[in-house]
Amino acid sequence: MLRVLLLGVLAPAGLGLPAPTEPQPHGSQCVEHDCFALFRGPVPFLAASQACERLRGHLMTVRSSVAADVISLLLSGDGGDSQRFWIGLQLPPGCRDPGHFGPLRGFQWVTGDNRTSYSRWARLHRDGAPLCGPLCVTVSAAGAAAPGEPAWEEQQCSAEADGFLCEFHFAASCRPLAVESAAAASVSITYSTPFGARGADFQALPVGSSAAVGPFGVELECAAPPGEAEARWSQEAPGAWDCSVEQGGCQHKCNGSAGASRCLCPADAALQADGRSCAAPGEHSCDQLCEHFCYRTPDVPGAYSCMCETGYQLAADQHHCEDVDDCTLVPSPCPQRCVNTQGGFQCHCYPGYDLVDGECVEPVDPCFGTQCEYQCQPVGQNGYRCVCAEGFAPTPNDPHRCQMFCNQTACPADCDPNNPTTCQCPEGYILDEGFMCTDIDECNNGYCPDACLNLPGSYQCICGPDSPLAGQAATDCDPKVTNGGDEDGGSGELPVSPTPGATSSPSPVRPMHSVVLIGISIASLSLVVALLALLCHLRKKQGALRAELEYKCGAPAKEVVLQHVGTERTPQKL
Numbered sequence: 001m002l003r004v005l006l007l008g009v010l011a012p013a014g015l016g017l018p019a020p021t022e023p024q025p026h027g028s029q030c031v032e033h034d035c036f037a038l039f040r041g042p043v044p045f046l047a048a049s050q051a052c053e054r055l056r057g058h059l060m061t062v063r064s065s066v067a068a069d070v071i072s073l074l075l076s077g078d079g080g081d082s083q084r085f086w087i088g089l090q091l092p093p094g095c096r097d098p099g100h101f102g103p104l105r106g107f108q109w110v111t112g113d114n115r116t117s118y119s120r121w122a123r124l125h126r127d128g129a130p131l132c133g134p135l136c137v138t139v140s141a142a143g144a145a146a147p148g149e150p151a152w153e154e155q156q157c158s159a160e161a162d163g164f165l166c167e168f169h170f171a172a173s174c175r176p177l178a179v180e181s182a183a184a185a186s187v188s189i190t191y192s193t194p195f196g197a198r199g200a201d202f203q204a205l206p207v208g209s210s211a212a213v214g215p216f217g218v219e220l221e222c223a224a225p226p227g228e229a230e231a232r233w234s235q236e237a238p239g240a241w242d243c244s245v246e247q248g249g250c251q252h253k254c255n256g257s258a259g260a261s262r263c264l265c266p267a268d269a270a271l272q273a274d275g276r277s278c279a280a281p282g283e284h285s286c287d288q289l290c291e292h293f294c295y296r297t298p299d300v301p302g303a304y305s306c307m308c309e310t311g312y313q314l315a316a317d318q319h320h321c322e323d324v325d326d327c328t329l330v331p332s333p334c335p336q337r338c339v340n341t342q343g344g345f346q347c348h349c350y351p352g353y354d355l356v357d358g359e360c361v362e363p364v365d366p367c368f369g370t371q372c373e374y375q376c377q378p379v380g381q382n383g384y385r386c387v388c389a390e391g392f393a394p395t396p397n398d399p400h401r402c403q404m405f406c407n408q409t410a411c412p413a414d415c416d417p418n419n420p421t422t423c424q425c426p427e428g429y430i431l432d433e434g435f436m437c438t439d440i441d442e443c444n445n446g447y448c449p450d451a452c453l454n455l456p457g458s459y460q461c462i463c464g465p466d467s468p469l470a471g472q473a474a475t476d477c478d479p480k481v482t483n484g485g486d487e488d489g490g491s492g493e494l495p496v497s498p499t500p501g502a503t504s505s506p507s508p509v510r511p512m513h514s515v516v517l518i519g520i521s522i523a524s525l526s527l528v529v530a531l532l533a534l535l536c537h538l539r540k541k542q543g544a545l546r547a548e549l550e551y552k553c554g555a556p557a558k559e560v561v562l563q564h565v566g567t568e569r570t571p572q573k574l
Contacts, residue, residue: 022054023041042160085163091106174204188213191205206222239274327345375388389402409438449478
């Protein structure tokens with residue numbers, strides 16, 4: 001049977017005291033040497049994780065049904081069935097198929113591993129769509145598939161949950177102080193745990209916990225003496241405390257008949273300096289016989305045995321201690337390389353591996369899960385950049401994709417090797433003879449009403465004094481000011497930087513004489529006829545070759561960013 005030790009369900013004491021610097025738990029439980037606590041209050045995942053770490057713990061891991069039972073008890077005591085609480089499970093950046101990553105679906109614990117024998121997802125499938133991180137996990141009783149089994153649900157890590165669950169590990173624990181039944185009504189005990197839980201109703205308390213015993217004004221601490229596996233209550237001040245509480249801490253017997261509590265020892269033993277321990281005559285020299293620890297044999301007067309600290313063993317003389325070479329143990333305590341130290345050891349990994357939670361793992365490729373169209377190059381340990389083939393550059397609005405690029409007046413065309421007659425040119429270029437792309441000189445085609453500056457693949461107009469953008473460089477010197485699509489409305493303010501759009505016509509001129517207008521119309525018609533004739537001539541010369549004449553709409557800048565360093569990876573679409 002699984003044994004869950006209930007530490008208590010605590011409520012914050014609103015007594016007008018100063019607000020604590022750390023959040024106070026609303027409930028806590030212990031399972032063997034692991035303790036768990038519930039904290040309430042809206043908080044995102046990162047802040048919740050940092051709060052647990054400040055209390056020397058971490059967000060709760062739910063690796064078995066035992067931990068799930070703990071959550072059920074905490075949530076039932078809290079009364080928040082519909083509330084969501086963070087646990088220590090998160091999905092790294094990138095996309096992945098949740099069906100190919102085991103019960104955790106690609107998520108990892110905050111301890112850096114993904115070991116588990118338990119999972120309880122609220123939704124196992126999402127219409128075949130991949131899961132894309134970063135994502136974090138909350139737990140709640142509202143989505144439970146069965147009573148007592150709170151369900152897991154992925155959430156955006158930046159979202160605020162209703163609270164979080166912390167996990168703490170301790171070497172040992174103490175039982176609550178034993179109080180004689182006759183004095184139970186007059187004795188009050190308040191316990192405090194290292195992670196902030198306070199109260200009087202506990203069934204177990206981890207080492208480092210304290211107990212305030214009233215009305216005696218005694219402060220006790222749960223501690224494990226060196227060389228002992230069990231923890232017990234003690235105090236720095238020598239002597240016994242009240243005999244009605246834990247027999248006054250006496251090793252043998254507590255006597256309170258004289259009004260003041262004091263410890264008594266057997267006839268063949270003497271009370272020690274702490275006023276609570278007993279030792280046989282001559283036992284004071286035992287510690288001088290052993291290098292680390294000395295223990296008397298109760299049944300044999302004068303007999304003793306020596307013990308050593310962890311990482312040491314008794315030497316041949318049974319009194320001194322010598323270091324244990326932990327690296328010679330089978331199996332080895334380290335996954336790859338072990339370096340023995342005095343009283344301990346250190347684990348190291350081979351080059352190319354990182355030590356994470358006691359395991360050597362290969363570093364995550366920063367290009368894993370990215371969607372670079374051509375090629376991805378790592379940048380440092382966590383960054384990456386997308387690169388394109390020669391003659392191509394990253395698309396400004398989508399750096400993961402590539403587009404044809406040329407910053408000269410002529411560049412080779414991109415032709416299909418299987419169909420040489422099918423060629424493409426970058427925007428602002430036209431296919432010429434010899435499979436070359438030639439820059440379109442927009443200035444010769446009257447794209448600007450005033451001064452014009454031709455650029456490779458683009459152009460700029462220097463707006464004249466009659467333009468709303470007088471003196472500025474733009475591709476449209478006569479922008480139409482709109483307000484939400486209402487052509488009759490608007491703020492009346494002109495944009496500083498016009499939005500790229502289709503190539504505009506020259507700005508309308510002011511009223512002119514009818515003869516001038518007729519002359520301009522005849523000249524424009526002649527120019528159109530000449531252009532049509534030129535196009536027909538080019539089509540005849542190129543035969544089956546086709547040219548796509550596309551006019552570049554915006555992006556007057558000539559420099560193109562050739563690389564993009566990403567801090568968050570997005571999925572690769574193949």
